Amino acid sequence: MGREFLDLVDTREAHSIIRSLFQEIYHPPKVEKINLKYAYGRVLAQDVKSPIDLPPFNRASRDGYALKAEDTFHASEDNPSILKCIEVIEAGAIPQKKVRRGYCSRISTGAPIPEGADAIVMIEYTEEEDDNILIYRSAYPGQHIAPRGSDMPKNEIIAKKNSILSPEKIGAISAAGISKVPVIAKPKIGILSTGNELIEPSNHWTPGKIFDSNSHSLAAAVKNCGCEPKILGIVKDDYTEVYKTIQESIQECDILITSGGTSAGAGDMLREVIEDIGEVIIHGISIKPGKPTIIGKIDDKLVFGLPGFPVSALIIFDVFLRPYLMELSGKPQMEHRTIELPLARRLHSSRGRIHYALVKIENNKVYPILKDSGAITSLADADGYIKVPKNVEILEEGSNVKVSPFSQ
Numbered sequence: 214m215g216r217e218f219l220d221l222v223d224t225r226e227a228h229s230i231i232r233s234l235f236q237e238i239y240h241p242p243k244v245e246k247i248n249l250k251y252a253y254g255r256v257l258a259q260d261v262k263s264p265i266d267l268p269p270f271n272r273a274s275r276d277g278y279a280l281k282a283e284d285t286f287h288a289s290e291d292n293p294s295i296l297k298c299i300e301v302i303e304a305g306a307i308p309q310k311k312v313r314r315g316y317c318s319r320i321s322t323g324a325p326i327p328e329g330a331d332a333i334v335m336i337e338y339t340e341e342e343d344d345n346i347l348i349y350r351s352a353y354p355g356q357h358i359a360p361r362g363s364d365m366p367k368n369e370i371i372a373k374k375n376s377i378l379s380p381e382k383i384g385a386i387s388a389a390g391i392s393k394v395p396v397i398a399k400p401k402i403g404i405l406s407t408g409n410e411l412i413e414p415s416n417h418w419t420p421g422k423i424f425d426s427n428s429h430s431l432a433a434a435v436k437n438c439g440c441e442p443k444i445l446g447i448v449k450d451d452y453t454e455v456y457k458t459i460q461e462s463i464q465e466c467d468i469l470i471t472s473g474g475t476s477a478g479a480g481d482m483l484r485e486v487i488e489d490i491g492e493v494i495i496h497g498i499s500i501k502p503g504k505p506t507i508i509g510k511i512d513d514k515l516v517f518g519l520p521g522f523p524v525s526a527l528i529i530f531d532v533f534l535r536p537y538l539m540e541l542s543g544k545p546q547m548e549h550r551t552i553e554l555p556l557a558r559r560l561h562s563s564r565g566r567i568h569y570a571l572v573k574i575e576n577n578k579v580y581p582i583l584k585d586s587g588a589i590t591s592l593a594d595a596d597g598y599i600k601v602p603k604n605v606e607i608l609e610e611g612s613n614v615k616v617s618p619f620s621q
């Protein structure tokens with residue numbers, strides 16, 4: 214007998230080991246400063262405060278005349294106030310003249326309010342007649358003026374640590390004159406497929422070969438967790454090649470995910486390679502599918518050896534990587550919601566391992582997908598999975614089950 218995974222750990226123990234490894238290796242998360250241009254969707258690593266008052270000066274919020282409100286108190290359509298215009302202030306200009314009683318300045322929206330003025334009357338309620346400006350409406354002090362700091366005073370928090378940079382937040386940050394923001398660095402996740410039978414989907418099929426689907430499904434799942442996947446390609450079941458590739462690629466990423474070669478087959482040497490370069494922490498989890506999963510550590514980085522079967526690889530990713538990767542990238546995790554519905558037909562499970570059974574939901578009933586872990590179509594059909602406890606062998610038709618949907 215080979216030295217394959219004889220010491221299975223149960224899922225709870227596996228979670229507890231993974232949680233402490235992430236805590237030990239990847240905390241606190243790496244932070245990088247990036248240009249606001251690239252910040253959409255990223256997670257802020259610190260509070261961002263405004264270094265200035267916003268608006269930075271008392272600002273006109275309408276086109277019209279800046280004046281003293283008291284000059285207009287009795288103004289009406291029949292009895293306009295008559296003022297003299299002393300200046301025209303465009304947005305971006307600096308007012309040169311003080312507005313005194315009996316005078317006004319023509320002003321554009323966004324321009325600074327001249328000294329002495331305390332209100333704006335909109336251009337629609339005025340008329341220019343010879344040298345005079347006729348004001349047909351009264352104004353109250355402060356009318357159509359956005360005072361300095363009224364939008365956001367200096368040092369106020371614009372966006373909080375851990376918030377996701379939305380278009381609105383990016384707008385507010387740039388309005389404060391900030392062009393770079395500290396964000397949580399996206400963890401780089403290397404993805405390597407192992408197997409002599411594998412070829413790229415872009416290659417021509419030849420007998421005995423299988424298109425590599427794990428690289429692509431795992432890369433998408435990694436992205437969905439807010440991390441950056443790096444597809445490293447396919448490596449043959451050859452000790453030296455696997456050794457060299459893992460040793461080199463671990464340098465370029467924070468976590469390495471491999472698929473295939475975890476089991477007891479002739480070409481399965483992943484365990485040996487990880488042991489020779491670093492250490493194997495777990496080999497074998499009491500879960501179905503995914504039993505031969507390997508978790509190891511190389512150069513203080515984690516390596517997850519997922520089983521080659523596409524269903525097994527994705528289920529193990531979902532159960533043992535997704536929650537930790539999301540936490541690492543700062544991506545908010547939705548509450549793990551499940552949908553409770555009756556089972557459409559009886560489901561047999563194997564005793565002794567927690568069974569994650571793929572299911573489809575139709576007409577408010579849960580249909581188990583009865584293909585094996587190698588069937589990629591079972592994934593494409595599945596809406597999610599149900600968790601069958603390890604001591605349960607049969608779930609009867611009609612019994613209520615909780616479905617964990619794949620896309621949260």
Ligand SMILES: Nc1nc2c(c(=O)[nH]1)N[C@H]1C(S)=C(S)[C@@H](COP(=O)(O)OP(=O)(O)OC[C@H]3O[C@@H](n4cnc5c(N)ncnc54)[C@H](O)[C@@H]3O)O[C@H]1N2
Binds near residue numbers: 411474525
């Ligand atoms: N004697 C035993 N055989 C197997 C056992 C066992 O306990 N004793 N466990 C079975 C279980 S359970 C699983 S799961 C698989 C896991 O095997 P490996 O991780 O070694 O995976 P491979 O043998 O390399 O591949 C399995 C299967 O998946 C296909 N595959 C692999 N990589 C990809 C990929 N990137 N894209 C698409 N398909 C892939 C591969 O062609 C195989 O068909 O072992 C069982 N055997």
Ligand code: MOO
Binds near residue numbers: 505
């Ligand atoms: O553990 Mo394997 O992944 O059952 O199919």
